Amino acid sequence: MARNGFFTGLDIGTSSVKVLVAEYIENQMNVIGVSNVKSAGVKDGIIVNIDVAAGAIKKAIAQAEEKAGIRIDKVNVGLPANLLQIEPTQGMIPVTTNSQEITDQDVENVVKSALTKSMTPEREVISFIPEEFVVDGFKGIKDPRGMMGIRLEMRGLLYTGPRTILHNLRKTVERAGIQVENIIISPLALTRSVLNEGEKEFGATVIDLGGGQTTVAVMRGQELQYTNIYQEGGDYITRDISKVLTTSQSIAENLKFNYGIAYPQEASEKEKFTVEVIGENSPIEVTERYLSEVISARLRQIFARVKQDLERTRALDLPGGIVLVGGGAILPGITELAQEVFGVNTKLYIPNQIGIRNPAFAQVISLVEYVGSLDEVEKIAQLAVNGEASLRQRPVDVPVELPRVRPAVQPAPSDLVTELNTEVAEEKNYVTYDEEVAEELNQEPKTKLTDRIRGLFGSMFE
Numbered sequence: 001m002a003r004n005g006f007f008t009g010l011d012i013g014t015s016s017v018k019v020l021v022a023e024y025i026e027n028q029m030n031v032i033g034v035s036n037v038k039s040a041g042v043k044d045g046i047i048v049n050i051d052v053a054a055g056a057i058k059k060a061i062a063q064a065e066e067k068a069g070i071r072i073d074k075v076n077v078g079l080p081a082n083l084l085q086i087e088p089t090q091g092m093i094p095v096t097t098n099s100q101e102i103t104d105q106d107v108e109n110v111v112k113s114a115l116t117k118s119m120t121p122e123r124e125v126i127s128f129i130p131e132e133f134v135v136d137g138f139k140g141i142k143d144p145r146g147m148m149g150i151r152l153e154m155r156g157l158l159y160t161g162p163r164t165i166l167h168n169l170r171k172t173v174e175r176a177g178i179q180v181e182n183i184i185i186s187p188l189a190l191t192r193s194v195l196n197e198g199e200k201e202f203g204a205t206v207i208d209l210g211g212g213q214t215t216v217a218v219m220r221g222q223e224l225q226y227t228n229i230y231q232e233g234g235d236y237i238t239r240d241i242s243k244v245l246t247t248s249q250s251i252a253e254n255l256k257f258n259y260g261i262a263y264p265q266e267a268s269e270k271e272k273f274t275v276e277v278i279g280e281n282s283p284i285e286v287t288e289r290y291l292s293e294v295i296s297a298r299l300r301q302i303f304a305r306v307k308q309d310l311e312r313t314r315a316l317d318l319p320g321g322i323v324l325v326g327g328g329a330i331l332p333g334i335t336e337l338a339q340e341v342f343g344v345n346t347k348l349y350i351p352n353q354i355g356i357r358n359p360a361f362a363q364v365i366s367l368v369e370y371v372g373s374l375d376e377v378e379k380i381a382q383l384a385v386n387g388e389a390s391l392r393q394r395p396v397d398v399p400v401e402l403p404r405v406r407p408a409v410q411p412a413p414s415d416l417v418t419e420l421n422t423e424v425a426e427e428k429n430y431v432t433y434d435e436e437v438a439e440e441l442n443q444e445p446k447t448k449l450t451d452r453i454r455g456l457f458g459s460m461f462e
Helices: 050-068 104-114 162-177 186-194 197-202 233-244 248-257 286-311 336-344 359-372 377-385 415-423
Strands: 006-011 016-025 030-037 074-079 085-093 125-136 138-141 151-162 179-185 203-211 214-220 222-232 272-273 284-287 322-325 346-348
Touching: 006 050, 006 162, 006 359, 016 050, 016 359, 030 359, 050 162, 074 162, 074 186, 074 359, 085 104, 085 222, 104 125, 104 151, 104 377, 125 162, 125 179, 125 377, 151 162, 162 179, 179 186, 179 214, 179 359, 186 203, 186 214, 186 222, 186 322, 186 359, 197 203, 197 214, 203 286, 214 286, 222 286, 233 248, 233 286, 248 272, 248 286, 284 286, 286 336, 322 336, 322 359, 336 346
Parallel strands: 006 074, 074 179, 203 322, 322 346
Antiparallel strands: 006 016, 016 030, 085 151, 125 138, 125 151, 203 214, 214 222, 272 284
């Protein structure tokens, strides 16, 4: 159940830093301030320069404060899926109260007992999601508070990440003059936000097309079961356009958003526009179809790489299909291209919040929705994680590692991508604790193509 109050989300991306301030009133989220500034000090979703990144965050915070009319002193910041591990764990305690009635303290204590699970010294607990409580052998309990019992058990999912990345994230936000209220697993928040109840239960895949990377997350049975990062995104499309047309990055970016179409079959061979070319005295003419071919070549390569991993994990069998979000998803024809490559039902997610109906804001919106909708038990669990630094960073002698997702074999790229792909960054993968996707969830794909949407996203706001 959502809480009343103000919540601020901070999304630190490779290309941009977004801040969103929202007020929850009777389970209704009302956005009162949002900002979007150019990112700095971030590479492949990871902070590489604390001072520079803190400067960009500070600027974004200031803009959001001005629009919201309130002072921001703490934020809920998203953590990308880089080197994320997910594993099941459980805890058990005796109920110590005289009345043997289970209290908030008992719930906190059983969470702390679960946090003592062995992990390597370089890793830290980010979040813990309770799934089930067991009171004196009675299973399937979601909230045991107020019940009577002698023994309280709990099972849930433990999310861990590299201590270095988490330290740098906290340090950067604090350097910007604000406190970290919660660190939230970005793909977990995103899947909870953009998928409907049926998709969360029976399974669906969310693909977030960011500027510097593409993130894939699979949810089934209300659980995040697989996530992976590919170090290619919308910025790579801009670079391709710049190299092919021998023009500046800024011009290439404008061409992408003003004339770009992801699906060449929808582009015109007659419609032309002029482009200033480096080394030429006069602009050249380029057709809409030619620009679309350049854009499509890179997108096809990204989708083909994603498809290989989704086929291996059998996520393409899930009935929910694929949901596209992110700044790269605003290109007209993106759903048609994705549906052709993946061969499953594909749709574009557009937030319904007034003023920010743009898939580029789906991530930062999901952070606020996630923390605003935490129930009482989840809040207690998160407070236990945040307040137990010694448990979150507990070293052990014997390391426990989960199987990593290994890089997929690259598909044969098109001629355009072959020429341009010399500087594609090394892919960073991770993780699942449960990659078995049930065959019985298959269903016949449905065709639902999204109309061209350039007019909708002509600007950031309505």
